[in-house]
Amino acid sequence: xxxxxxAVPKIGTPAIQIDIDPQALGRNYPLRxxxxxxxxxxxxxxxxxxxxxxxxxxxxxxxxxxxxxxAWHEKFQPALMSEAVPIRPExxxxxxxxxxxxxxxxxxxxxxxxxxxxxxxxxTSPRQSYMRSAGHLGWAFPAGLGAKCACPDRPxxxxxxxxxxxxHIAEVETAARxxxxxxxxxxxxxxxxxxxxxxxxxxxxxQTDKARELWxxxxxxxxxxxxxxxxxxxxxxxxxxxxxxxxxxxAAQRPAVIDVVTDIDALAPIxxx
Numbered sequence: 001x002x003x004x005x006x007a008v009p010k011i012g013t014p015a016i017q018i019d020i021d022p023q024a025l026g027r028n029y030p031l032r033x034x035x036x037x038x039x040x041x042x043x044x045x046x047x048x049x050x051x052x053x054x055x056x057x058x059x060x061x062x063x064x065x066x067x068x069x070x071a072w073h074e075k076f077q078p079a080l081m082s083e084a085v086p087i088r089p090e091x092x093x094x095x096x097x098x099x100x101x102x103x104x105x106x107x108x109x110x111x112x113x114x115x116x117x118x119x120x121x122x123x124t125s126p127r128q129s130y131m132r133s134a135g136h137l138g139w140a141f142p143a144g145l146g147a148k149c150a151c152p153d154r155p156x157x158x159x160x161x162x163x164x165x166x167x168h169i170a171e172v173e174t175a176a177r178x179x180x181x182x183x184x185x186x187x188x189x190x191x192x193x194x195x196x197x198x199x200x201x202x203x204x205x206x207q208t209d210k211a212r213e214l215w216x217x218x219x220x221x222x223x224x225x226x227x228x229x230x231x232x233x234x235x236x237x238x239x240x241x242x243x244x245x246x247x248x249x250x251a252a253q254r255p256a257v258i259d260v261v262t263d264i265d266a267l268a269p270i271x272x273x
Contacts, residue, residue, distance in 0.1 A: 093120035138167025176230030
């Protein structure tokens with residue numbers, strides 16, 4: 001997913017890989033140089049040795065990157081501000097950008113959850129931390145509980161979909177029993193719609209209604225389930241109600257689940273068209 005099926009960068013492009021895992025070096029791309037270490041530390045050392053006078057040479061490239069960023073933001077601005085019901089996931093991510101605390105730990109699931117947040121959520125403070133699963137659907141919810149146990153004095157906000165939340169939903173009871181007051185935001189579209197594109201391809205462009213049964217679920221109120229398990233449960237059906245729900249969840253002295261009803265036909269944009 002992160003390389004668009006090994007197409008970005010294009011195979012054969014000279015590459016330098018920085019990785020804390022030595023076994024990952026050169027696993028997927030032939031390398032010009034392999035650097036084993038923590039990315040933050042390595043980049044800081046590289047910056048210390050960089051030629052400050054070379055900024056002028058990068059002026060055109062920096063301008064091009066800024067143009068790409070502006071075009072991306074303008075393209076998705078209507079969805080980021082959408083008042084649609086069911087809620088657009090882009091708007092949900094935008095509200096998280098605006099309202100996640102400056103010192104929060106943000107934990108994100110894989111699949112569409114990772115794609116939505118990777119494209120539509122922005123970190124706004126150097127004190128925020130961002131962790132995303134690299135391919136294990138359902139990881140985010142228990143990982144968020146672990147992050148809260150490790151950092152009890154920091155707010156923890158987890159973003160997952162209903163497909164991911166189902167994997168370990170029983171741990172809501174564990175969180176309530178041990179008072180692990182992390183906040184879990186569920187992008188609840190009543191389905192695993194990251195599979196829609198694949199099914200459409202298999203069926204020649206448009207799948208049958210019967211095929212949709214393979215990736216759509218029964219409508220579920222996760223807020224009610226959370227309350228029955230002893231957690232705070234809040235259901236959000238309009239985007240304008242999300243900021244207040246998040247504030248309530250962050251202030252709660254117990255685990256909180258915010259169940260956000262979103263549009264099942266909204267597909268996360270792919271990285272490369």
